[in-house]
Amino acid sequence: MDRREEIMLAAEKSFSMFGYKATTMDQVAKIANVGKGTIYTFFSNKEELFHSIVWKMVGEMKDVSEQTAIEGASFQENAHARIMQLLKFRETHQLFIKLIEEEKELRTPAVGDALTSIEKEILKFIAGKIERGVAKGELKPCNSELIAFLLFRSYVALVNDWSKTHDEQLTEKQITDVLNGTIFSSLLV
Amino acid sequence: MDRREEIMLAAEKSFSMFGYKATTMDQVAKIANVGKGTIYTFFSNKEELFHSIVWKMVGEMKDVSEQTAIEGASFQENAHARIMQLLKFRETHQLFIKLIEEEKELRTPAVGDALTSIEKEILKFIAGKIERGVAKGELKPCNSELIAFLLFRSYVALVNDWSKTHDEQLTEKQITDVLNGTIFSSLLV
DNA sequence: GAAATGACCGTAATACCGTTTCGGTCTGTT
DNA sequence: AACAGACCGAAACGGTATTACGGTCATTTC
Numbered sequence: 001m002d003r004r005e006e007i008m009l010a011a012e013k014s015f016s017m018f019g020y021k022a023t024t025m026d027q028v029a030k031i032a033n034v035g036k037g038t039i040y041t042f043f044s045n046k047e048e049l050f051h052s053i054v055w056k057m058v059g060e061m062k063d064v065s066e067q068t069a070i071e072g073a074s075f076q077e078n079a080h081a082r083i084m085q086l087l088k089f090r091e092t093h094q095l096f097i098k099l100i101e102e103e104k105e106l107r108t109p110a111v112g113d114a115l116t117s118i119e120k121e122i123l124k125f126i127a128g129k130i131e132r133g134v135a136k137g138e139l140k141p142c143n144s145e146l147i148a149f150l151l152f153r154s155y156v157a158l159v160n161d162w163s164k165t166h167d168e169q170l171t172e173k174q175i176t177d178v179l180n181g182t183i184f185s186s187l188l189v
Numbered sequence: 190m191d192r193r194e195e196i197m198l199a200a201e202k203s204f205s206m207f208g209y210k211a212t213t214m215d216q217v218a219k220i221a222n223v224g225k226g227t228i229y230t231f232f233s234n235k236e237e238l239f240h241s242i243v244w245k246m247v248g249e250m251k252d253v254s255e256q257t258a259i260e261g262a263s264f265q266e267n268a269h270a271r272i273m274q275l276l277k278f279r280e281t282h283q284l285f286i287k288l289i290e291e292e293k294e295l296r297t298p299a300v301g302d303a304l305t306s307i308e309k310e311i312l313k314f315i316a317g318k319i320e321r322g323v324a325k326g327e328l329k330p331c332n333s334e335l336i337a338f339l340l341f342r343s344y345v346a347l348v349n350d351w352s353k354t355h356d357e358q359l360t361e362k363q364i365t366d367v368l369n370g371t372i373f374s375s376l377l378v
Numbered sequence: 379g380a381a382a383t384g385a386c387c388g389t390a391a392t393a394c395c396g397t398t399t400c401g402g403t404c405t406g407t408t
Numbered sequence: 409a410a411c412a413g414a415c416c417g418a419a420a421c422g423g424t425a426t427t428a429c430g431g432t433c434a435t436t437t438c
Contacts, residue, residue, distance in 0.1 A: 025401060026400080026413095036402085037402090037410095037411065038411055045401075046400095046401065158339065165305060174332075174335070178335060178339060182339070186370040186374065213429060214430060218383095224382055225384065226381095226383055226384070227381080229430095229431070
């Protein structure tokens with residue numbers, strides 16, 4: 001396998017296991033069976049290497065989310081499935097989990113930046129779907145960026161944050177009911 | 190003035206200026222012109238003193254919010270005015286500002302607890318308004334707790350969080366438009 | 379004699395600093 | 409030309425001596 005790939009795999013493994021701060025370039029070099037200097041022929045520094053790994057993950061995340069869409073299903077069914085998939089990915093994918101943990105405990109700036117750029121990408125992704133819905137005539141014209149923001153934040157609030165202050169999680173039915181009645185209903189043509 | 194009152198004022202001043210962690214009981218005693226031991230005849234410990242101050246602030250906040258309601262205005266007009274007032278209070282009131290800052294930087298547990306209990310109280314406050322709207326026949330019956338949660342979180346997201354990732358704040362019109370079209374419209378009878 | 383005080387106590391946080399670790403470079407090697 | 413790993417300065421870590429803090433209680437005040 002080519003050395004760049006080896007390095008990427010090693011870095012992904014290390015970032016997933018130890019987070020950004022606690023993975024050292026020596027560590028990555030060792031896992032990749034490569035001299036440390038070699039890493040710097042492919043990536044200009046630790047942060048760029050990290051960025052590559054994160055971006056690869058964002059790609060996977062979009063793919064996985066995309067795959068949950070069902071041909072012929074309504075906009076809100078697909079939107080719901082896709083966003084739930086995004087949230088699930090976030091709680092499932094090793095690297096993502098580690099980054100959220102690191103952001104909470106360590107406040108590593110590079111990690112904070114990565115997480116906000118991931119969120120931006122997610123919002124762009126959702127906004128794109130909304131625009132497609134509008135173009136296909138399924139949805140009313142709207143400020144897609146704003147609606148994507150409101151929608152995604154609402155999902156995060158209902159799925160993740162509610163249970164932090166209430167002892168039982170909301171059921172998926174409660175969530176779909178309230179959102180179908182509010183945000184989604186305002187979108188449909 | 191009675192000593193309990195002196196102590197409360199001193200504590201409020203100190204917590205507002207320095208936050209929870211950085212105000213010392215000696216400090217409070219000095220400002221209040223009182224021996225440290227005297228504080229303990231009125232409050233069993235620092236945390237209880239803090240709790241009293243916070244609760245007093247929550248009372249003020251509710252009062253201020255209440256006052257912005259206009260007799261005869263529609264539910265959503267009043268709800269909007271009241272929630273905007275709550276958010277403004279949060280960004281204006283010295284103690285509140287300090288607590289949010291301390292939660293972000295220091296993670297003082299007592300402060301975190303206080304902030305979550307404040308949020309709980311706000312949500313109860315909003316849920317109460319919704320229930321009154323339902324009782325008066327202005328609103329459809331609904332899960333008031335859930336709607337209050339969604340509504341408040343949406344406001345926080347649109348008013349405070351949007352500008353963290355986008356360079357310009359949303360205008361109040363944009364906010365009312367999007368919420369009137371989504372959450373509020375689903376509530377109205 | 380009830381209320382108030384502040385010196386005092388044990389614990390926990392802070393400041394200090396010698397040592398280690400890390401990201402990145404650069405020269406030698408294959 | 410591609411790679412390796414010893415090397416560098418800066419920044420992080422850890423151990424410890426010192427300080428500051430919340431809370432108590434014997435003494436004082438009125």
